[in-house]
Structure formats: C-alpha cells, structure tokens
Amino acid sequence: MSCRQWLSSALRQCRNTFPDSAPGSSSGPALRSRNRAAARSGNINEALQVMVADGLERGGQLSAEEEQQVMVDSQRGLGQHLKDLRNHATTDNYLRQMPRRWRTGDVYAPRDLSPTEMSKWRQGRKPLKDVIDVFGFNPLDNYKNFSLISEFMTPMGRIKHSAETGLRPVNQRKMAKAIRRAVGMGLHPSVHRHPEVLRMSRHSMPVSSIPQSSDSSQSRL
Amino acid sequence: MATRSVSPGGALLRASRMFSLPAPIPAPPDDGAAGNFFSNTATLAFPTHQVITTLNSARKQGDWGLKRPLPLKSTTKSSNPMIRVKAIDTIEQVTDFTSATDHGMTLRKFQELGMPITMRKHGTDSSTSSMSLPEKSVFENQYDFTDIHPDERAEALDRRWKFTGPWLAGMSPGEFNEWLAREVRPKRPQFREFLKKIIASEMHGTLARAALDRGESPPPAIDPTSVTDDQLIDYVRKLRHNNQALYDMVGQFLDLAPLKPPTTAQIGLPSHNTSKVEYREVSNPYAEHGPPITHPSAGISYLRSSMYMENHPIYGPQKQHSAVVARIVRPRRQAQAVAAKLGLAGFIVDTPLGDTAANSKSASKEIYDRIDPTIVGGAKVWVQPQKARVDSKGRVILTVSEASAEATLVAQELLGNATCLGAPRGENELSRREMTAGSLRARYRAAAAPTMSSAQDYGLLQ
Numbered sequence: 066m067s068c069r070q071w072l073s074s075a076l077r078q079c080r081n082t083f084p085d086s087a088p089g090s091s092s093g094p095a096l097r098s099r100n101r102a103a104a105r106s107g108n109i110n111e112a113l114q115v116m117v118a119d120g121l122e123r124g125g126q127l128s129a130e131e132e133q134q135v136m137v138d139s140q141r142g143l144g145q146h147l148k149d150l151r152n153h154a155t156t157d158n159y160l161r162q163m164p165r166r167w168r169t170g171d172v173y174a175p176r177d178l179s180p181t182e183m184s185k186w187r188q189g190r191k192p193l194k195d196v197i198d199v200f201g202f203n204p205l206d207n208y209k210n211f212s213l214i215s216e217f218m219t220p221m222g223r224i225k226h227s228a229e230t231g232l233r234p235v236n237q238r239k240m241a242k243a244i245r246r247a248v249g250m251g252l253h254p255s256v257h258r259h260p261e262v263l264r265m266s267r268h269s270m271p272v273s274s275i276p277q278s279s280d281s282s283q284s285r286l
Numbered sequence: 287m288a289t290r291s292v293s294p295g296g297a298l299l300r301a302s303r304m305f306s307l308p309a310p311i312p313a314p315p316d317d318g319a320a321g322n323f324f325s326n327t328a329t330l331a332f333p334t335h336q337v338i339t340t341l342n343s344a345r346k347q348g349d350w351g352l353k354r355p356l357p358l359k360s361t362t363k364s365s366n367p368m369i370r371v372k373a374i375d376t377i378e379q380v381t382d383f384t385s386a387t388d389h390g391m392t393l394r395k396f397q398e399l400g401m402p403i404t405m406r407k408h409g410t411d412s413s414t415s416s417m418s419l420p421e422k423s424v425f426e427n428q429y430d431f432t433d434i435h436p437d438e439r440a441e442a443l444d445r446r447w448k449f450t451g452p453w454l455a456g457m458s459p460g461e462f463n464e465w466l467a468r469e470v471r472p473k474r475p476q477f478r479e480f481l482k483k484i485i486a487s488e489m490h491g492t493l494a495r496a497a498l499d500r501g502e503s504p505p506p507a508i509d510p511t512s513v514t515d516d517q518l519i520d521y522v523r524k525l526r527h528n529n530q531a532l533y534d535m536v537g538q539f540l541d542l543a544p545l546k547p548p549t550t551a552q553i554g555l556p557s558h559n560t561s562k563v564e565y566r567e568v569s570n571p572y573a574e575h576g577p578p579i580t581h582p583s584a585g586i587s588y589l590r591s592s593m594y595m596e597n598h599p600i601y602g603p604q605k606q607h608s609a610v611v612a613r614i615v616r617p618r619r620q621a622q623a624v625a626a627k628l629g630l631a632g633f634i635v636d637t638p639l640g641d642t643a644a645n646s647k648s649a650s651k652e653i654y655d656r657i658d659p660t661i662v663g664g665a666k667v668w669v670q671p672q673k674a675r676v677d678s679k680g681r682v683i684l685t686v687s688e689a690s691a692e693a694t695l696v697a698q699e700l701l702g703n704a705t706c707l708g709a710p711r712g713e714n715e716l717s718r719r720e721m722t723a724g725s726l727r728a729r730y731r732a733a734a735a736p737t738m739s740s741a742q743d744y745g746l747l748q
Contacts, residue, residue, distance in 0.1 A: 156617060156656040164323070167616055167627040170681030171634040174329045174388030178615075185325035193316065201460030 192231035197240065204236065204243040211259040214247050222248075222256040307371055310334045314680055315579075331681045332584065333389035335370035342367075352381055365723070366391060392632035393586065399610065399631055401674040401684070402589035405429060405571050405582055421673060422571075423590045424582040429571070432581065440538050444569045453543035453576045456678075470540065478518060479510070480539050485521050486510040543577045544570040576678035584676040592673075598696060606670055609689035609697045614665040618644070618654050626654045628686065630669065635684045638669070642688045668694040 165186040167173075176182055197204060207213050217225050217240050224244050227237040247253040254260070292300065299305055314331040316324075340350045345367050348355030353374055361367065368390035373382040404421035424430065429445050439446070452465060486508040494504040525532045536542070546568055572578065595603040615634060618626035626644055628635050637644035637654070644654050644667075653665050668689040675683050689697075698704035 152652075152656045152658070155659065159657040159659070160617075160619075163616065165325075165328075166323070167634045169627075169634055169636050170331060170677060170679075170683050172329050172331055172389065172392055172632055172682075173615070173629060173634065174391070174632065176388065177329050182325060182328065185327065186323050189322040190324050192322065197460075199458045199460045201458070201463045 191229060195231060195233050195236055197232060197236040204239040205246070208243040208247045208250075209252060211247070211253055211261060214244055214253050215259050215262045218244060218253075218258070220258055222254065307336050307338070307374070329388045331679070333370070333386070335372065335386070337368050337370055337386040337390045339367050339369075339390075354381060356381060356383060388632075395631035396586060396633070396674075396682070399671050399674075400589065400592065400607070401587060401671055402592050403583040403587050404673050404675050406575070406675065421675070424676075425588070425590050429582075439541060443537075443544060446570070447572055447577050447582050449541050449543040449577055451537075451540040451542040453545070453678075455545050456576045473539075477536075477539055481518060481521065481535070482510040482513040484535065485513050485517060489513075544568045544573040546573045572678065578676055578678050579680050580676070582676055584680060584682065586676070586682060587674070601696065604693070604696065606690060606693045608700075609668045609670050609693040611666045612669045612686065614654065614667060617656055617665075620655070628667070628669065630671065630684055630686060633682050633684050635686050638687045643667075644688075668697065 162180060163178075163183050165177075165183055204213075217230055219225060224241050227234065230237065230240070232240060244253070248255045257263070258266075311334050313334050338350060344350070345362060346358070348358050348361065350356050350361075350369065352371065356369070361369065364385065364387065366387050368386040369383045370386040371381060371383045376382055403424050405424045405426075406421065422429070429447070431442060431446050431448065434442060434446065434448075454462070457465065490505070490508045493508075497504050525535070537544070572582075578584075592607065595605075596607055597603050610630065612635070613629040614626055615629040616624075616627040618624060618637075626637050628637055639645075653667065658665060669686040670689045670693065672685045672687050674685070677683050695704055695706050699706055
C-alpha cells in the first residue's frame with residue numbers, strides 16, 4: 066500500500082518537474098524511484114545508504130517541493146524504520162539514566178525512581194565482606210591460582226589497596242605476599258594481567274578490536 | 287549525670303510498647319547479588335523501624351506522642367502522615383525522624399490486593415511451582431508454630447520454620463569453619479551425654495520388647511550415666527556408617543534446619559558408593575531454600591485464603607479477582623536477554639511466564655520493549671496477582687499472570703475509563719464533579735471488603 070502511495074506521489078512529482086513530457090521518460094527521477102523502492106523493501110541499512118546516495122546524486126540543495134516530499138516520505142514509508150531507531154535510541158538514553166538492576170521482591174517508592182536516587186546506583190563500593198574470610202582459604206596456598214592473583218592486582222600489575230579489595234589487614238598482607246611470591250617465582254607477569262586472563266577477556270571483545278599479528282608464531286600466548 | 291534508679295513497675299512500663307518504640311530489627315541481609323553497585327538511601331526490602339502516625343488535629347500541633355513536638359514545616363504537608371523515629375533523643379537534643387510513607391504506603395497497597403501469604407509446598411521444583419495450583423497458607427495449623435516446647439522439636443521437624451541452629455546449605459565455607467570452631471567444638475561433652483541418653487533409651491527399648499514377648503512386665507528405665515565409654519565408642523563407630531542416622535542425631539542436638547537431600551550427581555561419589563548412602567525424604571517446606579528469617583507471613587498479610595469470588599453488583603460473581611495495574615519499571619532488553627520487571631503495589635515482580643504478552647515479540651507488545659516518554663505517568667499493564675510468598679531473606683515475592691480481557695474491562699469500568707454494558711455516564715455529570723485530589727484518590731481506591739459490596743462501593747450507582 067505504501068508503495069502504491071509512493072508511486073502516485075512520484076508520478077505527481079514527475080508531472081511537476083516535467084510538465085510537458087510523458088511521466089517516466091526522464092532517467093533521473095526514475096533512478097531515484099528505483100533507489101527509493103529498494104529502500105522501502107530492503108532493510109534499514111540499505112535504506113540509509115540509499116538516502117545518502119540520493120543526497121550525493123542530487124548534488125545541489127533541495128527545492129521547497131522536494132523538501133516537502135522528503136518530509137512526507139520520512140513520515141510514511143521509511144518512517145517506520147527511522148521511528149524504530151529513534152525509539153531504541155530514546156529507550157537506551159533513558160535506561161542509561163536508570164542503572165539500577167531491579168531484583169524480584171525489591172520494594173520501591175516514587176523516590177527510588179528519581180534521578181538523584183538512580184545516580185547512586187552508578188557508583189561502586191568496596192566489598193563489605195572479606196572474601197577470604199567468607200571462603201575460608203589461605204591466600205598463600207593459592208599463589209599458583211593466576212585468576213585469583215589477577216583479581217587482586219591492577220591491570221598494570223600493582224597490588225590493589227585494601228580500600229579496593231575490602232580485605233582485613235591480616236588477609237590483605239597474606240594476599241600481597243601471595244602476589245609477590247607468584248611474581249617472584251615468575252609465575253605471574255608483573256606489568257600486565259596474566260596471559261590466560263587476557264585470552265579469556267578476548268572472548269567478550271568485538272572481533273574488530275582484537276589486534277591481529279601478522280606473524281602467527283607471535284600470536285601464541 | 288547518674289541515672290536514677292527506677293522501681294520494677296516503672297522499668298516494666300518503660301520497656302512496654304506503651305512507652306517505648308520497639309527496637310529496630312536488622313536490615314535485610316545483603317547477598318551481593320547486585321554486585322558492588324548500591325545506594326545507601328534506597329528503600330529497604332522490608333521496614334526495620336516501627337512506622338508511627340498521628341491524628342490530624344494532633345499533627346497540626348506537632349504532637350506525635352514523642353518526647354517533644356516535631357517541626358510542623360516537615361510533618362504537616364504530607365497527606366499520609368507516617369514517620370519512623372531513628373532516635374527519640376540525640377545528643378543535639380533533637381528527635382531523629384524521617385518519612386516512612388515508602389513502607390507504609392506499600393503495606394496499604396499490598397493489603398488492597400487481598401493476597402494471602404502462601405508457602406512453597408515440599409517436593410515441588412522451583413521451575414514448576416510457579417505454574418502450579420494455589421499453595422498452602424502459612425497460617426495452616428499444621429505449619430504455624432510460634433512457640434514450641436523443646437521436647438517436641440524433633441517431632442515437628444518437618445513442619446517448623448524456626449530453628450536455633452543454622453541452615454548449613456546457606457553457609458559459606460568460611461562461615462561454616464568458624465561456626466564449627468566457635469559453636470560446635472565446645473559442645474563435644476554435651477553431645478556424648480546426648481548419645482548416652484539415646485543408647486540408654488535404645489537398650490531399654492530392646493529389653494522392654496523382649497520382656498513383652500516373654501509376657502513379663504517391662505524393666506525399669508536405664509540410667510544414662512550407667513552407659514560405659516566402651517559402649518559409647520562402639521555406638522559411635524556404628525553410627526559413622528549410617529549417614530542419615532548420624533545427621534538426624536547431630537541435627538537434633540544442634541537443632542539444624544532441615545536440608546534437602548543431595549542428588550546422586552551432587553554427592554560426587556562413584557555409583558557403587560552412592561548406593562550405600564541413603565537419605566530420608568525431607569518434607570519441610572523450607573528445606574530447599576532455607577528457613578525464613580521472620581514468621582513466614584512476615585506480618586504483611588493475615589489472610590488465610592484467596593479462594594473466594596468477587597461479586598459485581600451488575601455482572602454478578604466474577605471468575606477472577608479484580609485486575610490491577612502494574613508499572614513497567616524496566617523494559618525488557620532482548621539483546622541482553624533481560625526480562626522486563628514490573629512494579630506491583632510497590633514490589634518488583636517478574637513478568638508472567640509462559641505464552642504471554644510479556645514474552646511475545648510481536649510489534650503490538652512493544653510496550654514491554656521501550657520507554658515511551660509520551661505516556662503520562664509511565665507505561666503500565668493490567669495483571670492478575672496470583673500468589674504471594676515471603677522468601678528466606680524476608681522479601682515479598684509476588685507472582686502475577688496476565689489479566690484476562692474481561693477482568694481488565696470490568697476493572698477499567700470501575701475506574702470510569704471504559705464502558706462494557708452499562709450506558710456511558712453523561713458528560714455534564716463528569717464535568718460537574720470537582721477533580722480534587724481527594725475525589726481522585728477515592729476514585730482509585732479499591733473497595734474495602736469485596737465480599738460484602740454494594741453498587742455504591744463500586745462507584746456505579748450514585
């Protein structure tokens with residue numbers, strides 16, 4: 066239905082542009098019409114490309130009638146995709162301002178939905194419980210556990226402060242000793258994360274951002 | 287300043303509810319499920335302080351029945367006077383109070399739903415229980431224990447909700463080790479005494495049975511102190527090979543909360559060993575997810591059942607209870623496979639399971655997918671509350687289903703937003719009515735007692 070609508074509008078446009086010639090005899094508008102038809106049937110990316118190509122093809126600025134036509138177009142056929150995109154963008158923007166992850170059984174008052182309250186959920190805090198006490202293990206026995214060691218080191222290889230780790234002083238000292246021991250024995254790098262941790266973190270990265278080395282022998286971690 | 291000594295009667299009065307506010311209960315345990323992200327001013331999952339209110343005439347004078355009048359500027363504006371007092375008196379000589387409308391209004395809204403608190407039935411898997419039929423009320427005589435004699439604890443093991451010992455499945459290894467060292471090890475001598483008592487009663491049982499077979503009168507009871515250490519050691523050796531009996535005795539001695547027996551996969555032993563390990567079926571409703579931290583109703587609802595029909599003055603008895611509006615607090619994100627969260631009566635609830643609008647992807651259900659700022663007051667959907675329960679951490683878990691079209695229409699008609707069979711109200715009548723805050727609130731307030739309702743209660747006949 067929208068296609069027929071557009072065709073009729075294209076016809077009207079052709080008549081306006083070439084009042085004395087037969088409709089469809091000129092190549093320019095026909096080409097454009099083909100492009101736009103593709104835009105309508107294809108997906109949104111194609112449609113956007115076609116829009117850009119349209120603009121390039123025209124070269125000059127739009128006449129008042131053409132501008133009106135573009136507006137009508139965007140409101141009708143192409144409009145649905147653009148509207149969806151706009152809705153998604155709006156939703157994303159609002160959700161970015163609502164960082165709280167609600168859990169079933171939470172109680173909320175209107176104040177909890179307010180921006181002031183929501184912005185508090187953006188900031189982290191240090192763990193309230195000493196994880197080593199909770200799990201009841203000795204860090205010194207775990208110096209070979211590189212994923213544990215990496216948790217308590219910064220990406221640049223420094224030992225995290227107890228303000229960040231939330232360990233009590235005894236456990237913080239033990240953990241620091243385990244890290245120094247692992248580094249000193251050459252089991253753990255001292256200036257970056259452990260290669261195995263880096264390798265696992267690559268799984269969650271987009272493919273394009275992973276650097277590809279030209280030499281395959283160098284890519285072994 | 288030295289404290290004046292008070293008479294026993296005075297001390298009793300001072301500690302009574304009449305003269306003192308109850309001590310605050312501990313805040314909900316933080317299980318770290320939200321990660322490190324946290325707000326210290328967010329509304330807690332349950333109130334920790336008593337909510338107090340006052341009459342309007344007294345409120346105008348700042349009289350809340352406390353030590354000193356409260357400031358009028360901050361207490362007289364609210365239409366729902368509710369405060370919680372953090373400290374009656376502080377060193378600065380002020381009363382520390384804040385508004386308590388968050389929990390107070392939540393309670394009122396929950397009570398408008400008319401939901402009884404139910405209990406998870408034992409044996410129902412968590413994945414299937416959400417689809418099952420109505421569950422048992424927590425106030426069933428069989429399960430509602432508030433006070434129990436120490437000697438009857440063992441018999442009521444499958445029905446109790448309160449235990450002095452911990453629920454072992456909920457303890458982390460560190461906590462368990464500390465508990466062993468601090469609580470359990472000092473009790474070794476007492477446990478030996480406990481075992482001796484059991485040995486004595488078992489020996490007496492066998493002797494009495496033999497005497498009964500011979501037709502003689504039963505022998506006198508055996509004194510537990512007469513049980514020798516060798517007998518005790520033999521008994522303990524036998525007990526070590528019987529997991530279930532050993533756990534029963536330890537559990538009875540320490541009053542441990544019952545555990546759901548592990549599956550063969552969870553035991554982690556080879557199959558020829560697991561055949562030797564036998565566990566008794568545990569039928570306590572709290573064995574799988576831990577006993578609740580409060581009474582299982584949490585005092586939020588004292589209703590026994592929701593198995594009644596609501597009556598409509600024009601349409602008669604209704605198949606379903608009245609539908610209610612739920613806010614879409616967070617839309618679903620299909621890219622991250624995060625389901626939408628609804629807010630019902632101030633509680634966050636999950637969207638209905640199964641083949642419902644919340645789970646369909648069609649374009650007409652995009653209200654679940656996006657935040658539309660043009661909707662005044664936010665996106666809302668009609669739902670049917672099904673059941674409510676309080677989980678082991680004291681949070682109220684509501685279950686909702688999709689409201690049927692008819693129930694939605696009837697509920698909307700009660701609000702004056704739709705007409706089904708009756709004639710629409712005259713325009714002049716609507717315009718004549720003053721739209722004050724009070725009349726709006728009265729319009730949106732549900733009928734107090736649905737079973738004894740008249741047409742006026744539903745706002746249909748004027």
